[in-house]
Amino acid sequence: MNKLKKIKPGWGIVPIAVFLAIWEMVARLNLIPGHFFFPPFSTVVAEFYYLTVNGVLGRNFLSSLARVLIGFSTGSIAGLLVGTIMGWKDVANKALSPIVSLLYPIPALGWLPLLMLWLGVGEALPITIIFICSFFPIAYNTATGIRTVDKNYIQVARTLGASDMKILTTVVIPLALPNIFTGLRLESGMAWRVIIAAEMVAIPTGIGALMMRAESLIRMDIIIVCLIVLAVMCFSFEKLFTVLETKLTSQWG
């Protein structure tokens, strides 16, 4: 255990390097039958460079990124607000909980056919899908986090002269942060998974759409480039919230 702790963070890249080397070797030596469908890593890198230089990757990436940022930020802000109200006020919880509980389990892509008819195939469609994908889980996690704050802290704050609003903002929300961040972290990655899926099915631009065009041209290298971009973005978004959570709660959490 102690030996494990001493390993420096930079060493995490070693397994990835080994994996890429094996990939390159297997593809180059034609060790897999039907190797046509399995390009070497160096080809993927070359294609990544080409797609970046000619602007195709950047254009599609920015389309997906904008949709994720707008959909996720509006969905999470709305989720935080509704979740806070549900967690803090019993009346709101009783009124909204059945609706949230009923809609929460529906997969975000399940809304796609209905939204295509309601909104048409435009920018509003993927943004709305991401909004829905973010809103329910974040509202649910926020409400749970706020409801599970130890009531004794609220009593203490009350005896110390704090109003309900002060108690909410200075005690309850800070103590609910670990739960809130769990929702934000998971859904930030989920937003990328959902946008790619939505673009593959119904939207003509974005990383998902690029993947579908590559599939029709039998361009495995482009598909893999897109998958790597997706993996990096999911990881980066989740990591961002992990770092934020650690920064805000590590001293006391």
Added chain:
Amino acid sequence: MPSIKLEKISKYICQNINLEILDKELLVLLGPNGAGKSTLLNIIAGLVEYKGSVFFDGESVDKLPASKRKIGYLFQELNLFPHLNVASNIAYSLRVQKQFRSEVEARVEGLLQVMKIEHLSSRYPRHLSGGEKQRVALARALALAPDVLLLDEPLSSLDAQASKYLRTELRQLQKKLGVTTIYVTHDLTEAEEMADRIAVIENGHIEQVGRAKEVFFYPMSKKVSDFIGAPNILDCTYCHSLGKGVAEVGCGGLPIIIPDGGNTVKRIALLPRDIYISETKVPGPDVNRFKGIITGIDSTDETVGLKLKAGENKLTAEMSHHIFEDMNLAVGKEVFLILKLRRIRAYEDKEQVKENV
């Protein structure tokens, strides 16, 4: 600081409670677990709804929420805010009242000094010991200079030594600040050391209110007697001060050393649990160590009571079942008794006590 009056208070187990706490007094609310002690504190704090009336200095506070009652409340679990460091915990009430930053800083600094915790100001609660947490929680409760201080078994999580030390400090601080205080405990020793007066609460009823000695010598009901433990009361034939805060009294032919410097002690009392029994002579000076004969054995669910004759005195001692079973005790057997010096209560004038009751 206000006097507090509870009139016909009812909530949960507490039924029709009337109680008066005097200005600047420290009243100990003493009773077993589940007796309604914490409920009563929550009622005074305004944290629960209740029937009846609470008065601070004759003014009803029933309509005031907890945040407006000017109380400092030290909860049993202390409940320091885990996301705030020590200084911010103490400053919490001042900040929510929107006091000027300079005033807040000065007040926090002062409280850190009074509680001797200046070195902890930037630490978070999870890095504090039990005693340190207790001090921080007390400082936080005192930050707004409350009119009333409510302490709900604040020392119960500490070891005996730390608890005793902090009890002394707490008592000194309470006297210095002159804040009307209600201190909840189920510990008789704690109650005796802290209280101006003790209110014994049992099953939601105030059974008796009085000074420690009054409650101890003259329990007014069987419930109080059962909870306190009926003491051994011995009349003294003589009393000589030995200086340094101790005296020798003669009781039923036995010379007993007591923790009282006076020459006028007429009677002493000792709880059964404060008489130590041994089958063999215990090493050490022959102070408060006597031979006795077992004259009877009474067993209850929790303890075993031994009736003893020592000199001309009839005494009762108490021990746990497992200790009794480890010893070979029987009626008629000679045993050795040690009377625990610091647990002996001395009493000078019976009539004076009656008046107080």
